[in-house]
Amino acid sequence: MNLSESLYTALDSILANKMRSVLTMLGVIIGVASVIALMAIGNGFSEDITGQISSIGSNLLTISTDMEASGGYPALSMADVAALSDPLNAPDITEVSATVQSNQTVVFGGEEKNTAVAGITENTLSMSSLDEFQLGDGLTQNDIDLQSRVAVLGAGIASDLYGSEYPIGTQIKINGVSYEVVGVLEESGGGLAGDTDDTVYIPITTAQSRLSTSRTRDGQKAVTFITAQAAGAEQVEAAIEQVTETLREQHNIAYGEDDDFGIFDQSSLLDTINTVTASLTAFLGAIAAIALVVGGIGIMNIMLVSVTERTREIGIRKAIGALRRDILLQFLLESMMLSLLGGFLGIILGWAISMAAGAAFDLTMVIAPETVLLSVSFAAGVGLIFGIYPAWRASNLRPIEALRYE
Amino acid sequence: MIDVTEQTTEMMGANGRNATDTAVIQMRNITKSYEMGTQVVHALRGIDLDIEEGEYVAIMGPSGSGKSTLMNMIGCLDVPNSGAYRLGGDDVSALTSDDRARIRNRHIGFVFQQFNLLPRTSALKQVMLPLMYAGVSRGERARRAKEALELVGLGDRLDHRPDELSGGQQQRVAIARALVTQPSIILADEPTGALDTHTGDELMNLFDNLNQKGMTIIMVTHEPMVAERAHRTIWLRDGLIQN
Numbered sequence: 001m002n003l004s005e006s007l008y009t010a011l012d013s014i015l016a017n018k019m020r021s022v023l024t025m026l027g028v029i030i031g032v033a034s035v036i037a038l039m040a041i042g043n044g045f046s047e048d049i050t051g052q053i054s055s056i057g058s059n060l061l062t063i064s065t066d067m068e069a070s071g072g073y074p075a076l077s078m079a080d081v082a083a084l085s086d087p088l089n090a091p092d093i094t095e096v097s098a099t100v101q102s103n104q105t106v107v108f109g110g111e112e113k114n115t116a117v118a119g120i121t122e123n124t125l126s127m128s129s130l131d132e133f134q135l136g137d138g139l140t141q142n143d144i145d146l147q148s149r150v151a152v153l154g155a156g157i158a159s160d161l162y163g164s165e166y167p168i169g170t171q172i173k174i175n176g177v178s179y180e181v182v183g184v185l186e187e188s189g190g191g192l193a194g195d196t197d198d199t200v201y202i203p204i205t206t207a208q209s210r211l212s213t214s215r216t217r218d219g220q221k222a223v224t225f226i227t228a229q230a231a232g233a234e235q236v237e238a239a240i241e242q243v244t245e246t247l248r249e250q251h252n253i254a255y256g257e258d259d260d261f262g263i264f265d266q267s268s269l270l271d272t273i274n275t276v277t278a279s280l281t282a283f284l285g286a287i288a289a290i291a292l293v294v295g296g297i298g299i300m301n302i303m304l305v306s307v308t309e310r311t312r313e314i315g316i317r318k319a320i321g322a323l324r325r326d327i328l329l330q331f332l333l334e335s336m337m338l339s340l341l342g343g344f345l346g347i348i349l350g351w352a353i354s355m356a357a358g359a360a361f362d363l364t365m366v367i368a369p370e371t372v373l374l375s376v377s378f379a380a381g382v383g384l385i386f387g388i389y390p391a392w393r394a395s396n397l398r399p400i401e402a403l404r405y406e
Numbered sequence: 407m408i409d410v411t412e413q414t415t416e417m418m419g420a421n422g423r424n425a426t427d428t429a430v431i432q433m434r435n436i437t438k439s440y441e442m443g444t445q446v447v448h449a450l451r452g453i454d455l456d457i458e459e460g461e462y463v464a465i466m467g468p469s470g471s472g473k474s475t476l477m478n479m480i481g482c483l484d485v486p487n488s489g490a491y492r493l494g495g496d497d498v499s500a501l502t503s504d505d506r507a508r509i510r511n512r513h514i515g516f517v518f519q520q521f522n523l524l525p526r527t528s529a530l531k532q533v534m535l536p537l538m539y540a541g542v543s544r545g546e547r548a549r550r551a552k553e554a555l556e557l558v559g560l561g562d563r564l565d566h567r568p569d570e571l572s573g574g575q576q577q578r579v580a581i582a583r584a585l586v587t588q589p590s591i592i593l594a595d596e597p598t599g600a601l602d603t604h605t606g607d608e609l610m611n612l613f614d615n616l617n618q619k620g621m622t623i624i625m626v627t628h629e630p631m632v633a634e635r636a637h638r639t640i641w642l643r644d645g646l647i648q649n
Contacts, residue, residue, distance in 0.1 A: 002541075005538055009538075012527075012531075016525075016526040016527070017526075312522070313524055313525070315522075316522045316523075316524060317524075317535070317539075318507060319481075319483065319510060319516050319522075320510065320511060320516065320535060320536040320539065320583065321507050321508065321510050321511025321512075321536055321539035321540060321587075322507060322539050323504045323507050323508070323539070324503065324504055324507075325504075326539060398503075399483050400478055400483045400484055403483075403518070403522065
């Protein structure tokens, strides 16, 4: 008997017991569907984050204090910003901005919120691609020079505090002091240093004198981080070197001593995040794979019951001339077809779940072709591995005993 | 009754035999014993048996006489401990289980007391099954299976499953399945045991007709009425043939 005959026989048996076949497949269906859906969530999450990071602006270097190396003092000041802005020090850097970041209580009317307040230079928002306004305008150089008490609100904090009220021209209280709201940003959906939508932006000079009064070791007003724009993707490494040299000189760091600051660029950040999301996806996949293995054990279970239940049938087949190989192949193909069929139904179910969950929870779902391929081959493997033992048992039944079986 | 003339002649004609062997079954000093718990049961103690082509033989004997063991031996479902067995000219006394399966497929048509049809399977597919294991092509299989079913009077029941057929009809499907490979012998184990007298008689008429057309039939039974139809009755007692 050839392979196609065995396939027909297996298919006949699957179709003759539809209910049992569906129940047998259920484990694999659920397993494959969960692999597809969970991997879709993981991949979608990773794609979302990567997209957000690259939307912030490429070739940006973020410089912050390394507290351990600096002895607990903030290391960065506006003098550093001035030094990095000098093309003689850092020819590959086109623009530099500074931010003083702290958490403050922000009050408008009866609403009160604890949120991030960023003191910024005039170009901070535009460098981070945050210069789209729903209402009003950004901070001017004049606001910064005069230490004005003016504020620009992120979209999230604006709607939290104001609801449907019109915020421009009103006064909010930050740490008990009144500021005039001059602008509201468009929603941006995230950010590197905290959630940009929930941040209140005020002039850096105002923040340094009223909110974060910490000083560097040599008595300068501190900034939380400095953002530097490299001239292009190829210049990022040169820019990092120039920043390092300039700041070591600024901070009088002796040869052989550690930097009192750290530099993060987008690519290393992306690498880090990709590592994290990849392990997240792998973790989700592993959980789903367990479901698949459980499904496989379910198949073996039913196939073993089926061999016992069909002992007489096996006896009849052997009596009229079935070889051991014929019986082995029949049962093996049956379990493989069940798990493959379950795999295909699982893909459809997993796809449907992904689409539904994506729509319901506003998640990006990415079904990668590799995931589909992986889960189908896994399903086929499960059918093969867990089908071998029952098939082997069936093929080794002795016809006399099998025929006598009640 | 059923007209078997045409088809049977054709089927028998296609059945090639080794001309030098006169007997289709030749058994010499066959013994078989097996352990049952701690006891050793000597089921067959030295059987000498020749059955000629075209014979109609009944095997009778009390329970425990070795009837079933002898039937398993003739049907190549079991191997003897010692002795020689030639079936249709082939030495089949010491073969592997797969070789015995091939021999069963080629030489033996089984008819069991309990019909032993596959559940949820149409009459046509039941009868096609032995041909599938014989490697016959799909179209040829369907043609020959239909022919065999017509021969047993079930030409109008091809698509019926066992649960849609009466006991007598199910046994006819089993006989068609036994016939379809054009075997050397039909081996029937109490074929009327599960049927009422009238249906049993009709079935025995069918066996008579098959034998008249040249088919070798060996029947295990303990009903004297059934055995009377055979040309020869072999009496078995304590694992030996009585003369």
